Amino acid sequence: MSKTIVVTGGAGFIGSNFIFYTQKKHSHDKIVCIDSLTYAGNIETLGSISGSDRFEFFRADICNRKAIYSIIESISPDYIVNFAAESHVDKSISCPQVFLETNIVGTSVLMDAAVKYGVERFHQVSTDEVYGDLPLDRPDLLFNEDTPLHTSSPYSSSKAGADLLAMAYRRTYGLPLTISRCSNNYGPYQFPEKLIPLMVKRALCNKKLPVYGDGRNVRDWLYVYDHCRAVDMILRHGREGEIYNVGGNNEKKNIDVVKLILSYLEKPESLIEFVDDRKGHDRRYAIDSSKIRRDLGWVPEFSFETGIEMTIQWYIDNCRWLDRITDGSYLKSNSEVPFR
Numbered sequence: 001m002s003k004t005i006v007v008t009g010g011a012g013f014i015g016s017n018f019i020f021y022t023q024k025k026h027s028h029d030k031i032v033c034i035d036s037l038t039y040a041g042n043i044e045t046l047g048s049i050s051g052s053d054r055f056e057f058f059r060a061d062i063c064n065r066k067a068i069y070s071i072i073e074s075i076s077p078d079y080i081v082n083f084a085a086e087s088h089v090d091k092s093i094s095c096p097q098v099f100l101e102t103n104i105v106g107t108s109v110l111m112d113a114a115v116k117y118g119v120e121r122f123h124q125v126s127t128d129e130v131y132g133d134l135p136l137d138r139p140d141l142l143f144n145e146d147t148p149l150h151t152s153s154p155y156s157s158s159k160a161g162a163d164l165l166a167m168a169y170r171r172t173y174g175l176p177l178t179i180s181r182c183s184n185n186y187g188p189y190q191f192p193e194k195l196i197p198l199m200v201k202r203a204l205c206n207k208k209l210p211v212y213g214d215g216r217n218v219r220d221w222l223y224v225y226d227h228c229r230a231v232d233m234i235l236r237h238g239r240e241g242e243i244y245n246v247g248g249n250n251e252k253k254n255i256d257v258v259k260l261i262l263s264y265l266e267k268p269e270s271l272i273e274f275v276d277d278r279k280g281h282d283r284r285y286a287i288d289s290s291k292i293r294r295d296l297g298w299v300p301e302f303s304f305e306t307g308i309e310m311t312i313q314w315y316i317d318n319c320r321w322l323d324r325i326t327d328g329s330y331l332k333s334n335s336e337v338p339f340r
């Protein structure tokens with residue numbers, strides 16, 4: 001039976017990839033995107049789906065209760081998948097307030113609407129950063145779903161706050177809920193403030209590549225398509241009330257990722273410039289995703305070697321997208337979409 005799915009934050013990186021994935025995999029479903037089009041959301045990304053009668057776009061802020069209630073009441077969705085967030089750790093350090101508003105208050109408004117209008121499932125997209133970090137010299141340690149929350153940045157704290165609130169909504173108001181906590185994503189349509197598109201963009205222009213601290217911080221990387229597959233599986237087949245870790249089992253030092261990009265682009269390593277470390281910088285993230293593998297049969301389809309080549313090539317082939325998002329000219333098309 002076809003479903004109606006609200007995807008919040010669908011003009012951003014992972015949300016847009018999730019919309020394309022869902023459109024292809026569940027072509028009878030109706031997808032309704034709600035996005036306020038902040039600097040990180042680009043309406044042009046959704047151009048290829050905008051003409052479909054199975055797609056609708058609302059420009060609205062998830063903190064705006066009146067707008068959210070009116071949209072959810074009018075479309076009566078089966079599912080809400082919440083990707084909408086302020087997502088950049090550095091920005092959360094310089095300007096935490098908006099992270100609390102969108103990531104915590106906004107999530108609570110969506111959950112209020114989900115309870116009020118009786119959605120079948122609310123899925124909260126969370127992050128492995130809620131677990132804090134692990135020491136570099138203990139490769140045996142991984143985060144599992146029972147690891148205590150131990151956040152380092154205003155970003156991760158706001159995401160952990162939303163997770164706790166979601167679990168409280170489930171217990172108090174009976175919200176039918178699942179949560180996924182994923183490691184670092186990479187792939188097409190990522191805003192070039194994040195490591196991989198930032199480095200590709202700068203290397204293409206022969207600009208210095210700023211690397212925090214000693215560059216030895218470790219992240220687990222997952223191709224965005226595999227994250228979208230995981231969210232789709234959890235939404236439709238995951239056990240209500242459960243948290244699922246999602247990871248690539250693919251730990252890399254930041255400096256090694258940067259060197260790999262330079263080598264693919266045939267640029268010299270002399271472009272690397274070590275800069276002052278990020279405040280409170282987490283050392284290592286490593287995720288145990290055996291639960292989703294065991295319970296839902298999810299395994300990543302893309303190796304890092306394949307995914308990173310496809311990603312770098314995508315940014316080369318889509319220089320126009322990268323240029324427009326970098327110089328902010330896409331914001332003009334965003335501003336043409338009326339606000340609710």
Ligand SMILES: NC(=O)c1ccc[n+]([C@@H]2O[C@H](COP(=O)([O-])OP(=O)(O)OC[C@H]3O[C@@H](n4cnc5c(N)ncnc54)[C@H](O)[C@@H]3O)[C@@H](O)[C@H]2O)c1
Nearest residue numbers: 009011012013014036037038040041061062084085087185
């Ligand atoms: N990028 C990663 O590596 C990663 C890893 C794990 C989890 N996550 C989580 O996945 C989700 C999506 O991340 P992303 O990297 O695609 O982020 P993004 O910054 O690329 O996109 C966020 C989107 O949310 C929209 N948005 C922001 N505030 C809003 C508001 N108040 N109302 C409505 N829309 C709003 C933006 O316009 C944008 O389109 C986030 O919840 C993030 O915490 C991201």
